[in-house]
Amino acid sequence: MKIFLNRHRPVVGLILCLLWQPSYGQTSGDANERRYKAAVRLVQTGQYDQAKKELQSLMDRSNRLAPYAYYYYAVAAFRQKNYGQARNMLKQVIDRFPDWQKMEDAYYLYASAAMEAGQYEDALSYLSRISDASLRNDVDKLERHFFGQITDLRQLKQLQREFPENRNLALALVSLIQRTSSDKADLELSDRLTNRFGVPGTTGSGQTAAAVRTERNRNKGYFNVAVLFPFRIDEFDANRRARTNQYAIDLYNGIQMAKAKLQSEGITVNVFAYDLDNDAEKARELITNPGFAQSDLVIGPLYAEPNKVVTSFAGENGMVLVNPLATSSDLIQEQPLAFLAQPSLEKQADKTLAFVRSLGVSRKAAIYYGSSRKDSTLASLYETRLREAGFQVIDRKKLSGTAESMAAIMRISELNKPDHVFFSSSSDDDGSRFLAALSRLRITAPVIVTASAFDMYKNSSSTFGRRELYLLYPDYVDFSREQVDQFQEAYLGRRNIIPSVFTFQGYDMMLFFGRQLAKNGPQIQRRTTLRAEGDDYLLSGFDYRNSNENEIVPIVKFNDGRFIKVN
Incomplete structure (x- = not known):
């Protein structure tokens, strides 16, 4: 596998060194050991066919070197890119020598050969048998490399369904979805996997926040x-x-x-x-x-x-x-x-005052608000801005219910007229009722109402065109x-x-x-x-x-059949 042979731990390079140690075959001076060492040397120097002949002669002997001979035969076949032969040899090691102390190296090499052959399910089944912590980093590199090469989204999703606990597989699927898919189900799958496994490019919980x-x-x-x-x-x-x-x-x-x-x-x-x-x-x-x-x-x-x-x-x-x-x-x-x-509520109050000043109205105002905390907060902030600017607030009330009940609560009239009226509400039923209440009281002064007080689909255009009405409309489109x-x-x-x-x-x-x-x-x-x-x-x-708050606060007016910005 090219990426590991050149850049990271070789698939078999380090294993060659490990398995060379005398502790794996105490037959010093024995002819089998000399043949074994010579064969391994041939593998190291790239003389694979000759190495295979030497190793094959050791496979039928009842000695401690037999599993090593099978293993290095598989190494030679792997380096010749004969991945089927490599897997066959490793299967024999696994089946014939179940107690071999280097079995997890055989699992890893088998999985490498299976990955090269595109047999990902087979590879993952063998990687799942590896418990040696010293191989964990190599397993991660192997999985990330090959999963990152899969471009068939269906194939990757199927693999992830079969191996739902594999983090590298999940992250590869997230990455492929983010790069290639706009399907809603795919994006939801990506979200679920991200919530569970994090995002591609991380190495897991062992990585420090600083890193x-x-x-x-x-x-x-x-x-x-x-x-x-x-x-x-x-x-x-x-x-x-x-x-x-x-x-x-x-x-x-x-x-x-x-x-x-x-x-x-x-x-x-x-x-x-x-x-x-x-x-x-x-x-x-x-x-x-x-x-x-x-x-x-x-x-x-x-x-x-x-x-x-x-x-x-x-x-x-x-x-x-x-x-x-x-x-x-x-x-x-x-x-x-x-x-x-x-824009914050403070910014909305500031921009509303600036707009009112641009209208050139006199300094008597009435302020009303709906039932939510946001409604009363905005009304309170606006009242504070008005008073700081020298305006007189002649009425300030919470309003709810019908137009009649709203009109009954207001303390304004033709004799005690405001020069402009402000109404903050988050209920889209309140706006039309509030305008009807003003009509009952014969108040014709400019009115500024939060757009959230109206249902733009339910209210007719006549609702907005009968008086000098302006909407405080942060979400204006x-x-x-x-x-x-x-x-x-x-x-x-x-x-x-x-x-x-x-x-x-x-x-x-x-x-x-x-x-x-x-x-x-x-x-x-x-x-x-x-x-x-x-x-x-x-x-x-x-x-x-x-x-750090958005200072653009649109105020709109209905004109020629549509709302237009006036500030």
């Missing part, structure tokens, strides 16, 4: 991306269309689409998915995985407690970490390589753009479903940070480059020039 970090920081020509989402693979049911974690699957599918786009630009990213739910203990287990330690970019986790564990580890090890959905700036405090893909239309068509062709906004988010996030890794290196040090807008992105882009 992995050194390897990761080299210019590899590719970047490893770890995606830490609650995939809940154990609960996966292909027949269920509505899943509680569908958003995570959509995000991941968008990331995969961006991976293909980056590859077309000459940027290679290897995406490895880890199934991580709201479990801090599993997060602590994950950060000890040498495969995970090779990550250049981490996307997730999506829950607070595991996020703390992973963010700390990523910061200590120089990994870029992106929170795809979080809006809390606390997550990036004192973490120079942690980023929010979304302009569906009239050709780039968006092309993406939807490509995604529909690949997944047979229409992409969700989470798909768009996953795509944009991976595309932006993948380009930044290629441009800036793993630590993304040049702050001036951390901005991207325009036709390349499906949403509104990213801007991290001044902080």
Whole structure:
């Protein structure tokens, strides 16, 4: 086997030296020993046919050298690339001399010959018999070399099903899937194997974190991306269309689409998915995985407690970490390589105030919010910004229920009119009811509402066109753009479903940070480059020039049958 004969431990070179030791044949001065040693010397010098003749004469003799003679006959045949003959000789050693003390060397050589002949199942069955720790490194090299040469995905999947505990086989399959397949079932298989065995390129649990970090920081020509989402693979049911974690699957599918786009630009990213739910203990287990330690970019986790564990580890090890959905700036405090893909609630409040000022309205405002904590937090932050800017907040209430009940709670009227109204809600039923409540109170001032208060598919266009209404819309997608239309068509062709906004988010996030890794290196040090807008992105882009949270906060207005950005 060429790779080992030239670069690593030879398949038989070291074994030749070991088996030469007198302790394996105490017949000093005996003619058989002299013949045996001469035959081994012939093998060492490449005179294989002559060596075979000498060794064959020793096979029928009842002496302690017989198993060695069979073995070196197999060595000679192997070096002549007569792998069938080599295996036949080794089988005879194994069958005739079951107590031979060097039997595991015979297993290894047999497996090498079987690998060369493409008989992988046969090879693996013999490798599985090896328990000698000193051979473990050679077995790993043998497996990695041959499994890495298999290009038939079906064959590799079948092998992995037959030998599910073999790590090298699992990693070879992950690598082949990542390079060649876009099939959903294949990607899910890759995710499961990655969760269990790590990522290709690692050597297992014995490798230190420092060694992995050194390897990761080299210019590899590719970047490893770890995606830490609650995939809940154990609960996966292909027949269920509505899943509680569908958003995570959509995000991941968008990331995969961006991976293909980056590859077309000459940027290679290897995406490895880890199934991580709201479990801090599993997060602590994950950060000890040498495969995970090779990550250049981490996307997730999506829950607070595991996020703390992973963010700390990523910061200590120089990994870029992106929170795809979080809006809390606390997550990036004192973490120079942690980023929010979304603008924080503080940033949304700042941008809303800046927009209100651009309208030139007077300084009386009313603020309302829905039932979630996020709703009340954003309303509180906006109130603070208004008061700091000299505005008067004449009413601030939590609203729920029907339009009538909302109107009954509000303390505004034609006599106590605000100059603008702000409403934050995460319930897509609240928006239309809130507008109806304002109409009941005959309030015509400009209104700013979070887009999450509306169901964009259920609410008619008249909902948005009857008054001076602006939507605070971080996830705004302009569906009239050709780039968006092309993406939807490509995604529909690949997944047979229409992409969700989470798909768009996953795509944009991976595309932006993948380009930044290629441009800036793993630590993304040049702050001036951390901005991207325009036709390349499906949403509104990213801007991290001044902080580690996205400072682009779209505010839109309905005009001529569609929403357009006004800020």
